[in-house]
Amino acid sequence: MASLQKILSPASRAAAVTRFCFRPSTLPVIVNKTRVNTGIYGNPFSRLASTMVPKLKDPSLFKQNVCYVNGEWVTAASGKTFEVHDPATGALIGTAPEFDPHDTEKAIAAAAVAFEQFRHKTGRERSKLLRKWYDLMLENADDLATLITWENGKPAADARGEVTYAANFFEWFSEEAPRIYGDTIPSSVPGNRVFTIKEPVGVCGLITPWNFPAAMITRKAGPALAVGCSVVCKAPGETPFTPLALAELAHRAGIPPGVVNVITALHNTPQVGQELTTNPTVRKISFTGSTPVGKLLMKQCSTTLKKLSLELGGNAPFIVFDDADVDLAVAGAVASKFRSSGQTCVCANRIFVQRGVYAEFAAKLADQVRKFRVGHGFDAGVTHGPLIHSRAIDKVEQHVRDAEGKGATVVLGGHRLPGLGKNFFEPTVLTGMTTGMAMAEEETFGPVAGLFEFETEEEVVRLANATQVGLAGYFFSRDLGRVNRVAEHLEVGMVGVNTGLISDPASPFGGVKESGFGREGSLYGIGEYQVTKMITYGGMGKPLQA
Numbered sequence: 001m002a003s004l005q006k007i008l009s010p011a012s013r014a015a016a017v018t019r020f021c022f023r024p025s026t027l028p029v030i031v032n033k034t035r036v037n038t039g040i041y042g043n044p045f046s047r048l049a050s051t052m053v054p055k056l057k058d059p060s061l062f063k064q065n066v067c068y069v070n071g072e073w074v075t076a077a078s079g080k081t082f083e084v085h086d087p088a089t090g091a092l093i094g095t096a097p098e099f100d101p102h103d104t105e106k107a108i109a110a111a112a113v114a115f116e117q118f119r120h121k122t123g124r125e126r127s128k129l130l131r132k133w134y135d136l137m138l139e140n141a142d143d144l145a146t147l148i149t150w151e152n153g154k155p156a157a158d159a160r161g162e163v164t165y166a167a168n169f170f171e172w173f174s175e176e177a178p179r180i181y182g183d184t185i186p187s188s189v190p191g192n193r194v195f196t197i198k199e200p201v202g203v204c205g206l207i208t209p210w211n212f213p214a215a216m217i218t219r220k221a222g223p224a225l226a227v228g229c230s231v232v233c234k235a236p237g238e239t240p241f242t243p244l245a246l247a248e249l250a251h252r253a254g255i256p257p258g259v260v261n262v263i264t265a266l267h268n269t270p271q272v273g274q275e276l277t278t279n280p281t282v283r284k285i286s287f288t289g290s291t292p293v294g295k296l297l298m299k300q301c302s303t304t305l306k307k308l309s310l311e312l313g314g315n316a317p318f319i320v321f322d323d324a325d326v327d328l329a330v331a332g333a334v335a336s337k338f339r340s341s342g343q344t345c346v347c348a349n350r351i352f353v354q355r356g357v358y359a360e361f362a363a364k365l366a367d368q369v370r371k372f373r374v375g376h377g378f379d380a381g382v383t384h385g386p387l388i389h390s391r392a393i394d395k396v397e398q399h400v401r402d403a404e405g406k407g408a409t410v411v412l413g414g415h416r417l418p419g420l421g422k423n424f425f426e427p428t429v430l431t432g433m434t435t436g437m438a439m440a441e442e443e444t445f446g447p448v449a450g451l452f453e454f455e456t457e458e459e460v461v462r463l464a465n466a467t468q469v470g471l472a473g474y475f476f477s478r479d480l481g482r483v484n485r486v487a488e489h490l491e492v493g494m495v496g497v498n499t500g501l502i503s504d505p506a507s508p509f510g511g512v513k514e515s516g517f518g519r520e521g522s523l524y525g526i527g528e529y530q531v532t533k534m535i536t537y538g539g540m541g542k543p544l545q546a
C-alpha cells in the first residue's frame with residue numbers, strides 16, 4: 001500500500017496516512033526458547049533467512065528491471081529502477097523499472113490496439129486462454145509462492161494458499177467467459193423488439209495492493225479478460241515480482257500481445273496513477289487499496305467519466321454473542337483477525353464480545369495466539385511473518401499504546417520484536433477496549449486483537465455500524481432469529497456468520513459506505529467489466545392473423 005499511497009498529492013498524503021489500508025496469514029509461534037529484548041518470540045532461523053536468496057525451480061520467472069508491455073519485456077524509457085526489499089530482513093531482493101506517465105501511455109496504447117482484436121474472440125477462445133493461464137499458475141505454484149513470501153513476507157503456507165486462491169479466479173472466470181448473456185425485453189411499443197447485448201468496456205487500468213501480490217491481480221484480470229477487455233496492471237512497488245511472474249505466465253499461455261500489460265513504479269506511482277485515471281483511452285479503473293486513495297482516483301477518473309470499481313478500507317466488526325459456540329468463535333477470530341498478520345481489508349478490527357462469554361473468549365483467544373510462531377516466512381513452522389514496512393509497524397504500535405494509555409489491558413504481546421527484524425510485531429490481545437480508542441475508529445492492519453465488551457444486541461449493532469466504512473462484518477450466534485436480524489442490520493457488503501473466512505472466487509466481494517463499490521469474484525464480478533447495449537428493432541409488423 002505504500003506505493004498506492006504515493007498516488008496521493010502531498011496534501012492528501014497526510015490525511016491518507018491515518019486511514020491507509022494496510023493489507024494478509026495466521027499468529028507467532030516461538031520457534032526457539034530464546035527471549036529477545038522486547039518481545040516474547042525468538043527465531044533461530046532469522047539470521048539464516050536474512051542472508052538467503054531463495055531458489056526458484058524456474059529462475060526465468062524472476063524478472064528484474066523489465067516490465068511486460070505489448071507482449072515484450074521492456075525497461076523504463078528513463079532507464080530508472082527502484083529497489084525492492086525483503087520485509088523480514090530488509091535485504092535487497094532486486095530492482096524493478098520506475099515507469100513514468102510516458103511509459104504508461106505506451107502500455108495503454110498497446111492495450112487499445114490489442115482490445116480491438118481481443119474483444120472479437122469468442123467466449124470459448126477467451127476461456128481457453130484463461131484456463132491455460134490458470135494451469136500455468138498451478139504448475140508454477142511453488143515459485144509463485146516463493147516470490148510472494150520473499151517480497152510480501154507472508155509465511156510459505158499462506159503464500160501457497162494465496163497462489164491457489166489467485167489461480168481460482170482464472171478458473172472461475174474461464175468458466176464464465178462462454179456464458180455472457182444478454183436479455184430480450186418486451187417492448188411497450190407495438191411492433192418493436194428490444195434486446196441487450198453485453199460488450200467489454202474497453203481498456204482497463206488495474207491498480208493493485210501489496211497484501212495479495214497475486215490474488216488482487218487475478219481477481220481483476222480474470223473477469224476483464226473473460227469478457228474481452230485488455231488490461232494495464234500497475235503492480236505495487238513493494239511487491240512487483242509476483243505480478244511480473246504472472247505476466248510471464250500470461251505470455252506462455254499465449255495471451256495475445258497487448259492484452260495483458262504489467263507495469264511497475266514506486267516513486268512515480270502518483271504520476272502513473274494520474275495517467276491511468278485521466279487517459280481517455282482507459283475506460284475502466286479497478287482499484288484495491290485505501291479509502292483516501294480511492295477517493296482521489298475517483299476524482300481523477302471524473303475528468304473522463306470512467307467506469308470504476310473501488311475495494312477500499314474496512315473496520316470489520318467481529319461479534320461474539322453469549323449463545324455462540326465460543327471455541328468456534330475463537331477459531332474464527334484467529335482466522336479473521338490474524339490472517340496475513342492482520343494485513344487484509346477484511347480482517348476483524350473491532351472484536352465485540354457479550355458480557356457472559358467475555359472472560360472465557362479472551363482467555364481462549366490468548367491461548368491460541370500464544371501458539372503462533374513469528375518469523376521469516378521461509379522458516380519451517382512459522383505461522384506469521386513480518387508486517388510490510390516501518391509505517392505499518394509504527395501504526396500498530398501507536399494503536400496499542402493508545403489503547404493502553406486509555407485503560408486497555410495487554411493480555412498478550414504488545415511490543416515490537418526487534419530480535420527478529422524491524423518489521424516484526426508480537427501478536428497481541430487487548431481487553432478492556434472502549435470506543436474512544438484509535439482502534440475503534442481506524443483500521444489497525446496489524447496483528448492486534450482488541451476486545452470490546454457489550455451487553456445487548458441493539459447496542460452491539462449500533463456500535464458495529466458506527467463507522468464510515470462497511471466492508472466485512474462477522475458474528476457468532478446459534479439463535480436463528482438473531483442470525484437473520486443481525487445479518488440484515490449490519491451496514492457492510494459481506495457478512496460471515498459463524499465463520500471468520502469469507503473470501504471465495506464464487507462469492508461477491510465488496511463494500512458499502514466508504515469501503516467503496518463494485519463487486520469482485522462471482523457472477524457479479526463480470527458485469528464490472530461490461531457495458532449493456534440496448535438494441536431496438538422497429539417496424540417488425542403486426543401479429544399474424546390466424
Ligand code: SIN
Pocket residue numbers: 023211212215288311343344345346503
Ligand atoms: C483484501 O485485503 O483486499 C482482500 C482480502 C481477500 O481477498 O480475502
